[in-house]
Amino acid sequence: MSFRNTLRAMPTLLKVGFAEAVAYRAEMFIWVLSTTMPLVNMVLWMAVARDAPVGRFGQEDFVGYFLATFAVRQLTSSWAAWLINWEVRQGTLSMRLLRPISPLWAYAAENVAGFPMRLIVAVPVMVLSVVLVGSRAVPQHAWQWAFFVVAVLGGWAISFLANVAIGALSFFWGSSQKVMEVWLVLYFVCSGYMYPVELLPPALRTLIDWLPFRYQIGLPVEVMTGAHGWREVLWLLGAQWAWVAVMGTLAVFVWKQGVRRFAAFGG
């Protein structure tokens, strides 16, 4: 489908996607409960910082960091890999491929359409963070808010495109769910989800800067909590969007090669 026609269809795709997200509201709230690991980490790191700060992080800073992590995770998650795996294995992808719009746009719209439901969780957490930590828990200036939005979009785009690239491996291997699980382990370790990446030794920190995971969650959290000046943020956003481009190229390449091998099993 041409880009113009895709854009024209997008509001309806989003509207229907939102209706589906509402239909699955119970499932979504259960998923939210399964993402409470940052709250556990918050308690742990507060205990560690009880007597003295860890790096620049005192107890309050850890509260702000992990509440931000919890909120950002709601806004940057994607589940396209599981969906693609399921649809390739069951052959139900056929119904998407018959339509004159790339299934990738449809998957993206379904993910984005869930945002309002996720905001219902993320916004109160951000408000709670302001109550507990003060106004520094959220961006202080308009430019910081703008960068935060860009960072969240970039984080979501990397997550989504990585999901597509990994999900599309199921065209070749029958299933790629284990690869997604490996990706998730690396994500938890390297993204700043379990701890602020700045607490890592310099050599590891450098390695993490060159990997995509930090840009999925750590960077939006850092921008939200005002960890960087605008010059540094710009530099980091550049690196993030370079990863978006790399992941986008990889995802489209693997998808296109994979669709050629689609066996459309069943029926």
Place this chain on the structure above:
Amino acid sequence: MISVRGLRKHYKVHKRPPGLKAALRSLVHRSYTTVKAVDGISFDIRPGERVGFLGPNGAGKTTTLKVLSGLLHPSDGEVTVDGHVPRLREEAFLKKIMLVMGQKQQLLWDLPPAETFELNRAIYDVPAIQYKQTLDELVALLDIGDLITKPTRQLSLGERMKCELAAALIHRPRVLFLDEPTIGLDVSMQATMRTFIKEYNEKYGATLILTSHYMDDVAALCPRVIVIDKGLLSYDGSLDALVQRVRPEKRVVLRLAEEVDAARLAPLGKVVTHEAGTAVLQVRQEAVNATISRALAGLPVTDLTVENAPLEEVMSELFAENKARREAAAEDASRESVTA
């Protein structure tokens, strides 16, 4: 409208015997076999034609439909549908076709069908006036007015299939591939679907290819049939001619006022069934008139009809013929290789 030349679709399939030993062996050594789902078939279909694709399970019918609709890339051969190469999946091509699969659905499971219709309107870029007109028509013809606002998961199979068909036709496809569209439906729902499909074909001049295991679907909808068996085309022509070729004998059905002895029926023809006041005789076509005269003269006949053999029987016989031919060819080939 549709041109298929030397179409082949071969799959490489991992094969292993059952059991733990075989499972462990497959960890280090996997053996593969090539399945020839479609093995070099050619045919043409004119605009507006209704064609039935027949064949036993695993014959290659659905694979062919999937290639024609662009879902599968052929291993070899040339396929065009209304001037498009399906595997390229161009936007213009996808807007002209639709594949309806009785065992797969496009309706959004937790939302009412009306949401899927609206989604398809947007995706197929259907103008608002045409959308309303088409939807009104579909709702009236399929009698789904009450259904389209209920969540899909709460509809019965038949109701869902009617809505599925409506969703497939929102953009008025010019080529319609129907793969077992009446599977699992009751007799009256099957009849409704057939009537509707025929009306759509006649009204919009849409080209239609149907696969179905229900021979009544094929008999009611398809003047022409293409028979595929083991990936090879074994017949392409009219349904009547197929019946004449495979089973030229007619069935004379006699309803009898009283029970008659089997010995009185035997001289009239081959007795196919004889029970509860009804006898079915199989007779050569040229002997039908004589048989009828003798039956009327000598038996207490209250009603009499002359029919073709049931299509199911015709198809079984055709597939059995094909199988015997394949086995004979394989035997010849092995004998030749031994001689050489």
